[in-house]
Amino acid sequence: MFGDQIISSERGLTYAQIVYIDNIFYALTLPTIKLSILFMYRRIFHLVKSFQYALYAVGAIVLGWMISVVLTQIFSCNPVDGSWNLTAMATAKCKTYY
Secondary structure (H helix, E strand, C coil): CCCCCCCCHHHHHHHHHHHHHHHHHHHHHHHHHHHHHHHHHHHHHHCCCCHHHHHHHHHHHHHHHHHHHHHHHHHEEEEEHHHHHHHHCCCEEEEECC
């Protein structure tokens, strides 16, 4: 049965760390794809200056969003290891953003 399995604290810690790192990589992946599409548009429409300015503006917004989301993900708990460490979770102050 599934309920009979007990996860050891070491495996639970490893799992929590992997989830923490995975969330950071996920927050980096989506804007990177968006930026690559913007760079492709820049190569295609390199002669239209007004479109390039719009691409730069949208790229700056995407880059700013990526930086803010990654920093929010990393520093969502004080201390940071409160995101995965069970002993630190007891005293950590964490914010949820969903």
